[in-house]
Amino acid sequence: MLLETQADIIARLRARLPGVLVEDFPDKPEDYRLNHPVGAVLVQYGGSRYGKRDEIGLVVQERALRFGCQLVWRALNGERGVLVALELVRRALVGFKPSHSKKLRAVRDMFVSQQGGLWRYVIEFEGDALVVENQEADDGPLLTVVGSFEEEVGNGD
Template sequence: MTPPKTQTKELLDAMHKRLQVTFGKTLMVELFPENPANYRLNHPRGAILLAYGKSSFGGSEANDAVFQARTLVIRLTLVFRQLNGKDGVIGYLDEIRECLTGWFAPHCDQACRPVAEQFIGQVSGLWQYGQDFSMRATQLQAMVPNEPPLPAHLQFEETP
């Protein structure tokens, strides 16, 4: 039996699918390579490489269980043969931002939003840019069968 995918893997898969549907006919869309030093761009135009960047966590929103906001950042690395023009990375930065801004990923209660873009470098004729996108999910405490159950009298307070 295959174990269920984790929250992070499901988010990456969903973003990969969204980018593949939108750009799959014009660009390569794939996960960031395990060995980036040996990565070879095999597409005539360019590639979007996805990688989990980081998460930050808010304080627990309950006193008797861990329930906290998780803000994730997914890094896209764009590797292109051309900088400007119709096949250049500069135009695709805008198109990718338009594709992902406002999109709701699974497990998320806030839409995807851009948080950073930067020039990474130019190596062997390939232009590289990074785009970071953030979204918010919820991190819940995993219940272990041998632990005592949570109290039955949970009370939640609304914050103004």
């Protein structure tokens, strides 16, 4: 579910931001090297918050899935700067519905760092999903005899 939702977000951003590199957040972020002339959007699952259990005989909970988009950009300002890109990412994802959650909403965006001529900002989104327990089969006795209601009470004759 998480990988599919992340893939949906990446596909949406690639369609909406065709001149930008959009990919999964790297396994080794300390080794990440920006090779794109403008910038990159790196998408990462950031965790979940779970709601209270509904009391209906089984566990059912709301789950707020959080995804972050880290923008790694060569320029801060101007038409090709990270601040414009941040707004484009927000517009592309607010209201977008991935396959395994409700529509995404923006949670926050913030400056991360500036180092070696690269500006880093992050914008986070949440989408709600429903968690339902995997109910196991009851270990009660097996049904061995099947009769009809008429057999039990008679047919009224």
